[in-house]
Amino acid sequence: MSNDAKVLADVVKDVHKELRQELNKTGDIESVWVNHCRNIARLKKYASSMHKLASEHWEQLRISNPATSRINWTWSFLQYYFFAGGLEIQRRKSNPHTVRPELILKEPKISVLDVGSCYNPFGEYEELDVLPIDLCPALGSVYHCDFLKIPIGEKSILDGQNVLSLATSHFHCIVFSFLLEYFPSSSQRWSCCEKAYMLLVEEGILIIITPDSKAAHSNTKVMRSWREALAAIGLKRIKYEKLQHAHCMAFRKVSVDTELTREDRELLAPKMYIPQDFHNRSDSDSETKNEVKFTEEELAEGFMYLPMLDE
């Protein structure tokens, strides 16, 4: 990896690490997040580093080896699902006798909410009607929005480049590309997924892409845990693929019969863990909390490789 790419990648990794350290120190995720959102200098440095890393260095990799690209993967899955019969196949699999209203595409475009968009990487596709949102946009075309805090209402309301609310049951697709591991706590990752469920139309798709340059089987436990947690809220995993640097997953919104209680949620949220959540905690702490155990190797290597960080 070039030195420039390494410096940029370090800025990104350091912010994730600092957030985890701040949470470990205080145990108060609300104040950690409020302070983080106020730290405009840190947010801006992250945004410009991430933008440069992705649009210059990762883009070269995408050109030389398109099969490594999270953007290409997402686009080809969406084409398959919405335009090439994937949705009908899923309907037949789930319940062939149910009569469903037709999923209407706009113009016909797929309406996409790209959360943590940074520089709107999906804006290049004409068939996608993208609303790119970010806590700290790298480009003026991306809307400012803290997805953790944004209210959900009947309509999406935009005010200049700010998002004031997002429409319930509206989007055909929501993208979390390299988003979830930004958050230092599993409860925040869980909230994002619950919100995605509310914002998607029935049969809509949540795409989750999470970085990992290790072999496909290396984080099976983590991926299984996410799959189980999301199935409980009606996000059924219908596609999983390990690319060279990332796990790519598509979850389909299906209706669920039982409503989750607060207790159910408290049990499910920790299932959205990543191995780094357990760094800096003593073994006895983990044991009393009945958490998942990782091998020394898993902890040492971490789950959080960004493409080109380990080369």
Ligand SMILES: C[S@@+](CC[C@H](N)C(=O)[O-])C[C@H]1O[C@@H](n2cnc3c(N)ncnc32)[C@H](O)[C@@H]1O
């Ligand atoms: C690792 S970058 C990923 C950028 C882009 N999605 C990609 O795949 O290249 C994570 C992005 O998530 C954004 N982000 C983090 N928390 C967020 C939140 N609560 N609401 C919206 N965006 C958020 C960050 O500002 C950052 O731009």
